[in-house]
Amino acid sequence: MASERDNNSSKAFPMKGGQGQDSYAQNSNHQRTGANITKDIIKEAILEKLDLETLLQNSSNNVFRIADLGCSVGPNTFFTVQNIIDSVNLKLQSEEHGLDSSLEFQVFFNDHAGNDFNTLLKSLPEDKQYYAAAVPGSFHGRLFPESSIHVFNSSYALHWLSKVPQDIVDKNSPAYNKGKIYFTSEDKKVIEAYSAQFESDIESVLNSRALELVPGGIVTFLIPSIPPNSKNRFEANANIIGNVLVDMVNKGLIGEELVDSFNIPMYMPGSEEVKELIEKNGKFIIEKSELLLRLFNEQLPDVRSACMHMRAVWEGVFKEHFGQDLVDDIFNRYEKKLAESIFLLDPSFKTLGQLFVLKRT
Numbered sequence: 431m432a433s434e435r436d437n438n439s440s441k442a443f444p445m446k447g448g449q450g451q452d453s454y455a456q457n458s459n460h461q462r463t464g465a466n467i468t469k470d471i472i473k474e475a476i477l478e479k480l481d482l483e484t485l486l487q488n489s490s491n492n493v494f495r496i497a498d499l500g501c502s503v504g505p506n507t508f509f510t511v512q513n514i515i516d517s518v519n520l521k522l523q524s525e526e527h528g529l530d531s532s533l534e535f536q537v538f539f540n541d542h543a544g545n546d547f548n549t550l551l552k553s554l555p556e557d558k559q560y561y562a563a564a565v566p567g568s569f570h571g572r573l574f575p576e577s578s579i580h581v582f583n584s585s586y587a588l589h590w591l592s593k594v595p596q597d598i599v600d601k602n603s604p605a606y607n608k609g610k611i612y613f614t615s616e617d618k619k620v621i622e623a624y625s626a627q628f629e630s631d632i633e634s635v636l637n638s639r640a641l642e643l644v645p646g647g648i649v650t651f652l653i654p655s656i657p658p659n660s661k662n663r664f665e666a667n668a669n670i671i672g673n674v675l676v677d678m679v680n681k682g683l684i685g686e687e688l689v690d691s692f693n694i695p696m697y698m699p700g701s702e703e704v705k706e707l708i709e710k711n712g713k714f715i716i717e718k719s720e721l722l723l724r725l726f727n728e729q730l731p732d733v734r735s736a737c738m739h740m741r742a743v744w745e746g747v748f749k750e751h752f753g754q755d756l757v758d759d760i761f762n763r764y765e766k767k768l769a770e771s772i773f774l775l776d777p778s779f780k781t782l783g784q785l786f787v788l789k790r791t
């Protein structure tokens with residue numbers, strides 16, 4: 431689908447909707463692995479860090495509100511939300527709060543307005559024990575009233591930037607990113623521009639959540655960051671598809687200008703970088719930070735499914751810039767390049783992401 435802007439000006443490129451073979455719902459195993467690995471860490475964080483006493487004192491009723499930011503269409507969001515609810519119930523049973531009745535749960539599924547909320551809402555689990563609501567809008571701005579949410583989660587979404595950094599498309603800037611769609615480690619100025627955009631975006635996310643979180647609540651963020659001793663998996667992958675575009679320019683299939691003006695609006699930060707930004711913002715303390723490492727005895731995706739996964743995530747961005755007619759060609763060529771590269775087998779791409787558990791300072 432074409433891109434759009436949310437009312438607070440974040441550029442939106444929703445994942446491939448529906449339930450079809452090429453949809454995000456059918457091609458999000460990578461993110462599901464992250465959700466599986468973080469399940470117990472989130473449960474432990476809720477048992478240990480959620481201040482149920484304070485939360486309940488500040489509630490006029492027994493409604494417990496959870497928001498998942500950048501939920502896409504499921505099913506991963508349902509899995510994560512259910513884990514949060516089960517963990518809160520477990521905590522409730524294990525503590526004495528003087529409550530006559532159990533909690534009622536309300537879950538807010540947030541994503542850009544162009545997200546396929548129809549598919550999401552139609553596929554809500556039949557046995558769900560919560561009231562569900564869709565909340566369209568960018569998590570870079572305010573989404574909820576003050577002090578209204580008890581647990582925020584966001585998985586594999588905060589690395590999406592609100593926009594491509596302006597300098598990298600400015601021909602007169604030292605950060606101009608000619609002929610590339612992301613960067614390599616030598617492109618210091620381009621990295622700085624991406625990093626500055628990420629800093630500004632994370633700042634907006636933290637400032638908004640700090641207002642919306644009920645005192646005593648927690649925030650869990652799963653961000654695909656890069657640990658210091660790991661190669662940058664995202665950079666390698668983006669450069670494979672970048673090379674596809676350069677080949678297409680060389681063959682006269684697309685204009686050079688079209689490639690020079692295209693950049694991926696995502697940024698995989700370093701793991702220390704995210705930590706520093708949260709500390710610099712100062713509105714939250716980091717209760718836990720865990721790197722999720724890829725296990726190389728786990729089954730690696732085959733080339734076809736790796737390509738389908740990337741396409742389900744990236745198709746919107748490519749379609750907006752290059753047009754629908756070129757998208758099939760670009761991703762067919764990408765699949766071939768992926769098959770020729772050792773990218774999927776390289777054990778030096780170690781990380782699956784980093785989970786942060788935050789509380790208000």
Ligand SMILES: C[S@@+](CC[C@H](N)C(=O)[O-])C[C@H]1O[C@@H](n2cnc3c(N)ncnc32)[C@H](O)[C@@H]1O
Nearest residue numbers: 444461500501502506541542568569585587590
């Ligand atoms: C890779 S998907 C992750 C979906 C789900 N959390 C999971 O783990 O499977 C990233 C989602 O973040 C959403 N997203 C990106 N930027 C956003 C923003 N500024 N506000 C709300 N949602 C955003 C995208 O539309 C997309 O649905």
